[in-house]
Amino acid sequence: MTYIAKPKFQHPGLPKNDLGFTHRDYEGKVSTLCAGCGHDSITASIIEACYELSIEPHRVAKISGIGCSSKTPDYFLGNSHGFNSVHGRMPSVLTGANLANRDLIYLGVSGDGDSASIGFGQFAHSIRRGVNMTYIVENNGVYGLTKGQFSATADRGSKSKKGVMNNDNAIDLVAMALQLGASFVARSFSGDKSQLVPLIAAAIQHKGASFIDVISPCVAFNNHAGSTKSFDYVREHNDAVNRLDVITGRDPITVDYAPGTVQVVEQHDGTKLALRKIDADYDPNDRLAAMTFLQKHAAKGQIVTGLLYVDHEAEDLHTHLDTVEKPLNTLNAGDLCPGTPALEKINASLR
Amino acid sequence: MPVQSPISSVNDFVVRFANVNGSGSASANELFARSILRHGVPVSPRNIFPSNIQGLPTWYEVRVTEAGHLGARGGVDMMVSMNPQTWDKDLASIEPGGYLFYDSTKPMPASKFRADITVIGVPLTAITNSTYTDPRQRQLFKNIIYLGALCALLDMDPKLIEQLIGEQYKGKEKLLSSNVHALHLGRDWALQNLKCPIGLRVKKSDKVGDRIFIEGNSAAALGAVYGGATVCAWYPITPSSSLADAFGSHCKKLRHDPATGKAKYAIVQGEDELASIGIVIGASWNGARAFTATSGPGISLMQEFIGLSYFAEIPAVIMNVQRAGPSTGMPTRTQQCDIIACAYASHGDTKHVLLFPEDPAEAFEFAAQAFDLAERLQTTIFVMLDLDIGMNHRLCRPLKWDDARQYDRGKVMTAEMLEDGRDFGRYLDVDGDGIPFRTYPGTHPTKGSFFTRGTSRDRYARYSEEGSVYADNMQRLVRKFETAQDMVPRPLQANAAKPTKYGVIYFGSTSPAMDEAIGILEARGHQLDRLRIRAFPFHSSVASFIADHDFVYVVEQNRDAQLRSLIVNENGIDPVRLVPILNYDGTPITARFIANAIGDHQDQLQVTPLRKVKS
Numbered sequence: 001m002t003y004i005a006k007p008k009f010q011h012p013g014l015p016k017n018d019l020g021f022t023h024r025d026y027e028g029k030v031s032t033l034c035a036g037c038g039h040d041s042i043t044a045s046i047i048e049a050c051y052e053l054s055i056e057p058h059r060v061a062k063i064s065g066i067g068c069s070s071k072t073p074d075y076f077l078g079n080s081h082g083f084n085s086v087h088g089r090m091p092s093v094l095t096g097a098n099l100a101n102r103d104l105i106y107l108g109v110s111g112d113g114d115s116a117s118i119g120f121g122q123f124a125h126s127i128r129r130g131v132n133m134t135y136i137v138e139n140n141g142v143y144g145l146t147k148g149q150f151s152a153t154a155d156r157g158s159k160s161k162k163g164v165m166n167n168d169n170a171i172d173l174v175a176m177a178l179q180l181g182a183s184f185v186a187r188s189f190s191g192d193k194s195q196l197v198p199l200i201a202a203a204i205q206h207k208g209a210s211f212i213d214v215i216s217p218c219v220a221f222n223n224h225a226g227s228t229k230s231f232d233y234v235r236e237h238n239d240a241v242n243r244l245d246v247i248t249g250r251d252p253i254t255v256d257y258a259p260g261t262v263q264v265v266e267q268h269d270g271t272k273l274a275l276r277k278i279d280a281d282y283d284p285n286d287r288l289a290a291m292t293f294l295q296k297h298a299a300k301g302q303i304v305t306g307l308l309y310v311d312h313e314a315e316d317l318h319t320h321l322d323t324v325e326k327p328l329n330t331l332n333a334g335d336l337c338p339g340t341p342a343l344e345k346i347n348a349s350l351r
Numbered sequence: 352m353p354v355q356s357p358i359s360s361v362n363d364f365v366v367r368f369a370n371v372n373g374s375g376s377a378s379a380n381e382l383f384a385r386s387i388l389r390h391g392v393p394v395s396p397r398n399i400f401p402s403n404i405q406g407l408p409t410w411y412e413v414r415v416t417e418a419g420h421l422g423a424r425g426g427v428d429m430m431v432s433m434n435p436q437t438w439d440k441d442l443a444s445i446e447p448g449g450y451l452f453y454d455s456t457k458p459m460p461a462s463k464f465r466a467d468i469t470v471i472g473v474p475l476t477a478i479t480n481s482t483y484t485d486p487r488q489r490q491l492f493k494n495i496i497y498l499g500a501l502c503a504l505l506d507m508d509p510k511l512i513e514q515l516i517g518e519q520y521k522g523k524e525k526l527l528s529s530n531v532h533a534l535h536l537g538r539d540w541a542l543q544n545l546k547c548p549i550g551l552r553v554k555k556s557d558k559v560g561d562r563i564f565i566e567g568n569s570a571a572a573l574g575a576v577y578g579g580a581t582v583c584a585w586y587p588i589t590p591s592s593s594l595a596d597a598f599g600s601h602c603k604k605l606r607h608d609p610a611t612g613k614a615k616y617a618i619v620q621g622e623d624e625l626a627s628i629g630i631v632i633g634a635s636w637n638g639a640r641a642f643t644a645t646s647g648p649g650i651s652l653m654q655e656f657i658g659l660s661y662f663a664e665i666p667a668v669i670m671n672v673q674r675a676g677p678s679t680g681m682p683t684r685t686q687q688c689d690i691i692a693c694a695y696a697s698h699g700d701t702k703h704v705l706l707f708p709e710d711p712a713e714a715f716e717f718a719a720q721a722f723d724l725a726e727r728l729q730t731t732i733f734v735m736l737d738l739d740i741g742m743n744h745r746l747c748r749p750l751k752w753d754d755a756r757q758y759d760r761g762k763v764m765t766a767e768m769l770e771d772g773r774d775f776g777r778y779l780d781v782d783g784d785g786i787p788f789r790t791y792p793g794t795h796p797t798k799g800s801f802f803t804r805g806t807s808r809d810r811y812a813r814y815s816e817e818g819s820v821y822a823d824n825m826q827r828l829v830r831k832f833e834t835a836q837d838m839v840p841r842p843l844q845a846n847a848a849k850p851t852k853y854g855v856i857y858f859g860s861t862s863p864a865m866d867e868a869i870g871i872l873e874a875r876g877h878q879l880d881r882l883r884i885r886a887f888p889f890h891s892s893v894a895s896f897i898a899d900h901d902f903v904y905v906v907e908q909n910r911d912a913q914l915r916s917l918i919v920n921e922n923g924i925d926p927v928r929l930v931p932i933l934n935y936d937g938t939p940i941t942a943r944f945i946a947n948a949i950g951d952h953q954d955q956l957q958v959t960p961l962r963k964v965k966s
Binding site: 056057058059061063073074078079080081082083084085086089091092093094095096097098099100101103104121122124125129317318321322323324325328329331332333335336337338339340342343346347350351 | 388559561562563564565573576577579581582584605606608611612613614615616617618619621622623625626627628629630631632633634635636637638639641655656659749750751752754756757758790791792793794795796797800801802803804805806814
């Protein structure tokens, strides 16, 4: 329905953020996904997070692969450049884009087919390189555009809409991201906007490889009894370890909570995250414990959500490559070309 | 006594070293080639190596050529036989009257030699073992000792070799003096025990001039540095790995901010070729100059992204150092076999720009120019090297750069232009050349953003499956390709001394062999006009060159006459008028091969078919 133009009219009283933008300034085209699709809720959460962070919309580059999820960058941040690239190859395109200009915010949007099947390798390698990005997988366990085949995140024993049983083991992208060294790892549910919005906002602020797995039921092909990615199933088995309530700059956090229920997580750049603890023993700074926790709960059929891991000392690919502060795409011949004197020297050394 | 009289030749012969891979012979052999250059005599060396780290046979061939013929010649005048595994084959390859140099420490039966050659035995192992105790030293210095013996046998000036050793081990006195010592051990033994010099001799000359000695991969990498590449993503594959390695080492010296020490480049070794080209496309989309280096199997893997670059119009530079295919083929042998795979890469209707450098100097120029072309044309540019140019040292003119040259960043709409109210349609042909404007991400808060996709869209980058909208875009891409014709390096024509009805088309690494073959053919009475194609799309002069001749030979290093097919297809030429001359056994094409193939065809032509036509 992209031929339907969104009305430009907006209520004069719409609230504005610090930059004077309203929600509408963070929207994109009208979604062409099915009514009730979990992905549209994620789109709404991305819009909300960018609005709340007062990001200049055009300073975001949104990059995706192929699939239902990968279409969504057209539906948010209409003033940002978007790139709907090749199936499973968003991570490499994003890595290249990030190398060219370290000053933009990189939002990678992918799906479970895109990241856990065809692009499993690229997912893994972009994470292990520590590309500064927010990598969101809109995970519905199914191929929507090709009408309902299982994806690699579908749980063993779950049933397709046609009644076929999945006998293959599932890939847990969160477990993979933890193992591969992602410095920010979270899982959420498209139906829980209050949990998801602050997680996206925190991930955007995090300088390093941030990964969020968002369970996002497919209303057309994976929302039936026997599915483990349906709205009902996820609601029943959602085991949130914490709720991220507040993200601040470097200011002290002044939220009023009962003592012992809030954990303040300080990031490398001084920004702070306030986490309301639900599971008292859960420590999001312990990668090893997070992996164990995740496995134990998965074995019990529980879907662990929340901010699962954040690294205080995150580094990114530009740090590893020790690149100049100025974006590489702004360097010109004067900066890059060594000129004739250097070439004469090289010639002389080759005689 | 040999029946055949020994070959006698000054500054014109071929020496081949037969070694074992991993024995450290490469640096001694290269020293040999360089020291002849220092005599003012051109050389053309070639590595013939296996896909192996240690143990398999490897050869290094040095063509000493005062006349400056830099192509492979074929045949061996002197074999330095250091590998028992290949003894029989090596012995058989020596020209009648040639020379065999071998390690005579262990006696060999007479049946292992040939009567028609001169056999020169030097007890290399005995000399080495009596001087050195460390096994690694024994192995390495044995190579320098045979170099010393050759110095005496070929009447070379030892001072010139010492000078080179001095440059190589500058600041490492111990290594320097021990290498010089080993050199003289070999030389002295030869002078005392053998008749020196032999019939093959190196005599000082002045034919090298200011030329430089460089590998094509290193030159192309330097071209990328000068051309402003900031992002390099690659996956190791022979014979292109040394190109990415060279880019790294050039950048280390030339591309660090003097104040902060920080890098003005980013190199990522991808997990595969798909990631490498993905990174290149992401970086180029975001306004950086980016490239990858690969070979045939990598090109196969990159197909989908190459189509995206073509259709979504994203610049990319691919340096393809070709090797013998198909499949894994012969990874360490040369061919020009990816012409069709690159020209029409990816599914659907596509066409891509190819550049064909003939030597390292042109590899430098074309590599730098590729980035201007990629950004001007907003598409993939292939720089088509091959193993013969890429991995061998080649004597070529010095590299040149014009300091006034600025990079052509192509049609990029800036924030100011958008602010001035310029109409921005990402796929809108505003100038009639088929090339639209693009914007970099992050340019303007409210203007100039668009959604890049591999699906069909209209002139303003809006998704569309309308047939007319799709066809309009595909037609514009054809116009853009026509525009490219006049931007890419033009073919170079060289006419025969007398008017002739016959022509020859060739390209890339075939150049030196072709130039030499022309001389041989002229001596046989055959006159040929030459056209060296340097790029695809073909300039109009290619069609007119063919029209001006009755028959045109197309010389290539592949089985299926791929360039000929491309000419026939793109220019609608009657295939009968293009005669394929094909060398595809993985060895570099030689002048002898070209001259024989064309000469035989010419002899036939001049007997029957022409008279028939005339009568």
